[in-house]
Amino acid sequence: MKNRIRVHRAEREITQEQLAAGLGVTRQTIIAIEKGKYDPSLSLAFRIARFFNVRVDELFLDDEPSERA
Amino acid sequence: MRRNTFYLLIGVTALILVGILYLAILLSWPALIQGAFLVAFLALYALKRTVDEPVEDERTNVITQHAAVATLGIFWVIFFLVSLGQVVISFSTPLGFHAPPPPGMAPLPPTQDFLHVGRLGIVQLGLLGLMIILYGGFRIYYAQRFGDWESDEE
Numbered sequence: 070m071k072n073r074i075r076v077h078r079a080e081r082e083i084t085q086e087q088l089a090a091g092l093g094v095t096r097q098t099i100i101a102i103e104k105g106k107y108d109p110s111l112s113l114a115f116r117i118a119r120f121f122n123v124r125v126d127e128l129f130l131d132d133e134p135s136e137r138a
Numbered sequence: 139m140r141r142n143t144f145y146l147l148i149g150v151t152a153l154i155l156v157g158i159l160y161l162a163i164l165l166s167w168p169a170l171i172q173g174a175f176l177v178a179f180l181a182l183y184a185l186k187r188t189v190d191e192p193v194e195d196e197r198t199n200v201i202t203q204h205a206a207v208a209t210l211g212i213f214w215v216i217f218f219l220v221s222l223g224q225v226v227i228s229f230s231t232p233l234g235f236h237a238p239p240p241p242g243m244a245p246l247p248p249t250q251d252f253l254h255v256g257r258l259g260i261v262q263l264g265l266l267g268l269m270i271i272l273y274g275g276f277r278i279y280y281a282q283r284f285g286d287w288e289s290d291e292e
Contacts (some may be wrong), residue, residue: 094195097286106285107197 070108071130074099077121092116141191151178201284205276213269220265 089096101107118125162171
């Protein structure tokens with residue numbers, strides 16, 4: 070799953086370390102999410118969205134092809 | 139305490155435990171290593187709570203779950219194979235009691251049964267070692283899959 074965490078971090082000049090500390094996760098988890106290696110749980114996704122004060126669907130983009138297409 | 143300091147302490151504790159195991163064998167004192175292992179486990183558990191940075195989060199829990207399930211998937215087959223072999227060996231000999239020795243022959247020494255317990259312990263320790271190796275291997279595999287060693291420019 071693609072996401073825009075790196076973009077939002079850059080806009081607010083927040084390091085991965087600071088984001089990880091703010092969310093109570095390891096920095097490796099932030100790196101893995103940003104690189105699309107790990108999809109966070111709904112709970113963590115909402116926490117990240119709250120951290121940046123944005124909606125979850127603004128942060129995470131579904132890259133699966135739509136079944137209705 | 140820093141996370142790396144905690145990991146270093148685990149290594150040092152493991153080395154100390156190996157030394158105590160050697161001492162326990164020399165002194166024929168099983169309770170020494172058993173007590174030391176329990177104390178080390180409790181001490182490390184208490185120390186883990188003092189680590190400032192998070193050691194575990196949901197991603198590491200996912201890695202642990204995947205590694206544990208994969209380890210169990212292989213380990214139960216190996217455990218079953220070893221146990222089947224042991225059962226065959228056990229049932230090939232008289233169970234529970236020893237036949238009286240022929241006249242004029244000395245009875246079995248009383249320590250004989252304890253030797254069997256000791257051999258069982260070696261087999262169990264070997265299996266446990268194999269389980270740790272399997273778990274470690276699977277952890278490395280899943281950690282890599284879930285981006286544990288991804289580097290970043292920051």
